[in-house]
Amino acid sequence: MKPTAKMIPLALVGLVVTGVVGFITIVLLMSWFSNPPFGLGNAPPQPIAFPHTVHAGSVETGGVGIQCEFCHRNVTKGAAATVPSVETCVFCHKQINPENLTGTTTVNLTEVQRVVDRFADGNPIDWERVHRLPDHVRFVHEAHIRFLTQGEPRMVDIPMGSGGSRQLPMPLAQACSVCHGDVAAMTEVQPQAGQSLKMGTCLDCHRQNNVATDCTICHK
Numbered sequence: 001m002k003p004t005a006k007m008i009p010l011a012l013v014g015l016v017v018t019g020v021v022g023f024i025t026i027v028l029l030m031s032w033f034s035n036p037p038f039g040l041g042n043a044p045p046q047p048i049a050f051p052h053t054v055h056a057g058s059v060e061t062g063g064v065g066i067q068c069e070f071c072h073r074n075v076t077k078g079a080a081a082t083v084p085s086v087e088t089c090v091f092c093h094k095q096i097n098p099e100n101l102t103g104t105t106t107v108n109l110t111e112v113q114r115v116v117d118r119f120a121d122g123n124p125i126d127w128e129r130v131h132r133l134p135d136h137v138r139f140v141h142e143a144h145i146r147f148l149t150q151g152e153p154r155m156v157d158i159p160m161g162s163g164g165s166r167q168l169p170m171p172l173a174q175a176c177s178v179c180h181g182d183v184a185a186m187t188e189v190q191p192q193a194g195q196s197l198k199m200g201t202c203l204d205c206h207r208q209n210n211v212a213t214d215c216t217i218c219h220k
């Protein structure tokens with residue numbers, strides 16, 4: 001068949017359709033194997049703008065330098081790391097609040113006041129979950145933290161981030177960043193900033209470290 005001028009719009013439509021379908025396929029593949037692009041997998045905004053930078057960031061970087069486990073108290077002990085209750089916040093914010101911080105300050109006093117108000121009202125802060133595995137999957141922080149932070153000095157292949165050999169044992173805060181990225185440098189924790197926590201990632205690390213990979217270890 002000889003190409004005619006009429007076929008040009010058709011060819012254009014074909015190109016556009018191919019482009020759109022290709023784009024959707026790429027987004028779906030990324031979401032399936034890794035984290036969705038363009039912030040599609042982001043957590044909804046938190047009820048209070050709590051910056052990890054300010055609290056967990058080192059004193060040299062302008063933070064308070066609070067240890068991760070001061071707030072995530074169960075992380076070395078059990079399955080869930082746990083998110084702190086408002087009582088933990090008020091431990092400091094009964095002093096560090098608009099009433100006491102007079103004069104010029106760079107601290108976001110509106111947000112701090114909301115923390116103090118929540119405590120006074122007795123209302124918990126309903127933090128939005130950032131990382132959540134489906135209900136059929138079991139994950140235990142304690143076992144992973146023990147593996148990364150304890151034992152004899154050794155080099156271990158960890159298939160996360162840029163991958164490669166890592167020196168174990170490592171400090172606790174560094175252990176968190178293996179899976180969550182550098183949270184201390186995040187104003188807002190988002191899964192994209194860390195490692196995708198898909199089954200493939202779990203399996204790769206289990207295989208490389210001779211941990212069982214039976215379905216029943218991770219699936220209830």
Ligand code: HEC
Pocket residue numbers: 046050052055056066067068069070071072083084127128129130131132173176177180183184188189
């Ligand atoms: C002063 C208390 C405090 C400290 C210190 C702290 N966190 Fe958090 N963390 C929170 C709160 C509150 C949330 C829930 C709100 C949010 O997601 O930002 C949270 C959320 C998180 C989440 C996301 C949880 C989810 O829903 O999936 C991770 C991961 C995390 N923190 C890791 C760390 C690491 C790693 C450190 C140390 C470098 C640390 N945190 C230090 C209070 C703290």
Ligand code: HEC
Pocket residue numbers: 048049050051054055064066071084085086088089090091092093096106107108109111112115
């Ligand atoms: C160990 C003490 C300590 C604890 C515990 C603590 N904070 Fe803070 N927080 C501080 C200090 C100190 C500042 C002010 C930092 C500065 O000078 O910039 C601050 C600042 C803030 C700010 C203002 C941030 C900004 O952008 O200026 C918010 C909001 C806040 N905290 C919320 C919380 C919440 C919510 C919790 C509990 C999950 C919490 N804090 C627990 C010490 C603490």
Ligand code: HEC
Pocket residue numbers: 068069072075079080081082083131132133134138139141144145148172173175176177178179180197
């Ligand atoms: C081996 C990977 C891995 C490491 C290392 C790790 N986490 Fe997690 N974390 C996860 C996974 C997976 C989830 C989601 C669990 C779920 O939904 O059941 C999670 C969820 C969380 C949560 C929210 C839910 C909860 O458990 O309360 C917090 C907070 C958290 N991690 C903090 C930390 C901190 C702090 C450290 C370092 C001390 C750390 N994690 C180290 C993989 C990891």
Ligand code: HEC
Pocket residue numbers: 137138139140143144147158160178197198199201202203205206209211217218
């Ligand atoms: C950095 C490497 C690494 C990654 C990533 C990892 N694991 Fe593990 N996991 C281990 C090691 C090592 C152990 C064995 C720890 C021990 O000696 O008890 C383990 C043990 C476990 C256990 C048994 C814990 C117990 O005490 O019953 C479960 C369940 C588990 N992992 C689930 C997961 C899931 C789900 C993921 C992905 C979200 C994951 N793991 C990612 C290294 C890893």
Ligand code: HEC
Pocket residue numbers: 133134137197198199200202203206212213214215216217218219
């Ligand atoms: C080391 C932990 C681990 C082991 C072992 C494991 N899984 Fe999974 N699996 C996960 C995690 C984490 C998810 C949820 C995240 C995701 O979808 O990738 C998951 C999701 C799934 C899903 C749902 C797929 C989806 O995308 O929702 C199926 C089906 C599944 N696993 C089957 C299996 C079978 C069959 C085995 C044994 C051959 C197995 N898994 C072994 C961690 C594991």
